Amino acid sequence: MSELEEKTIRSKNIFEGRIIRVQLDEVELPNGNISTRELVKHPGAVAIMAITEEDKMVFVRQYRKPLEKTILELPAGKLEPGENPAVCATRELEEETGYRADGINHVVSVYTSPGFADELLHLYEVQGLVQGVYHPDADEFVETVELTLEKAFQRMEAGEICDAKTVTALHIWKNRKVDRK
């Protein structure tokens, strides 16, 4: 597919934050024209599909500064440098919801916004939930909510569930129920 590729001519660091790094690249397009690409570098993240014995999915309600609103999402978190995503997922689930899991499986990994960011989100599902101890980070404020598939779809239609990873997870959950029938 090399005929679609863009060659980097030069790369300029714009911003080095705690979480993201912003970079401006000058590129040569396949037709020889020169253009710029605004790039956000992100360490990657995990999200967890956790379903209770009562067949409810576990969500967290959380304020999201970029949106200036509180939304309902899958438990999730950023990867620490070099961290194994499955280990991160297990840790984030317990920190945010208090649940521990017996087993964990990888579902899919997706780039959240390939037009400007390299963030790769790893989606996991866990089995054998056991109530552990809720202990969020000191500066993390979340509330746990458990919903049936039907109620979760209602929250999505109402706009309270409105982020890509959680909407994807709801559709995967629905598909699995059908596959099992």
Next chain:
Amino acid sequence: MSELEEKTIRSKNIFEGRIIRVQLDEVELPNGNISTRELVKHPGAVAIMAITEEDKMVFVRQYRKPLEKTILELPAGKLEPGENPAVCATRELEEETGYRADGINHVVSVYTSPGFADELLHLYEVQGLVQGVYHPDADEFVETVELTLEKAFQRMEAGEICDAKTVTALHIWKNRKVDRK
């Protein structure tokens, strides 16, 4: 949900690009602590589920600089300031694939990465595809690929379909087929 909110103390512009704007906010957390939030402002985007008469979905193969690779995605594009998302979707579909549509419906709108970006992606489905004229932007390089649901899932398992909007669309497509049975 005001008990989860973060109050903005001050806001600093870091970068003003052609597409994104980067902002560093100092916030007061619900416990009174002070923290910073790295925010990427984005104009929003559209993506289109277009299914041909042969029951194949239309994808575009495109080089994505942030990932440094070529991937297979839904036709998609950024919103121009003030642009109606449905109008943008119709335009992008024709530009990138040459297809015109008879009708268009909104499926769902999702925040792609609510931890650091405000990008809202509007997903549409179109009906009555008619082959029009393929005319990408001068500096846009895309190839069209049409795949059955089964083949598309294989491409996802192989990692060539690997972005959140397209993975979501595949699961929605699969669910719809089941609902119709």
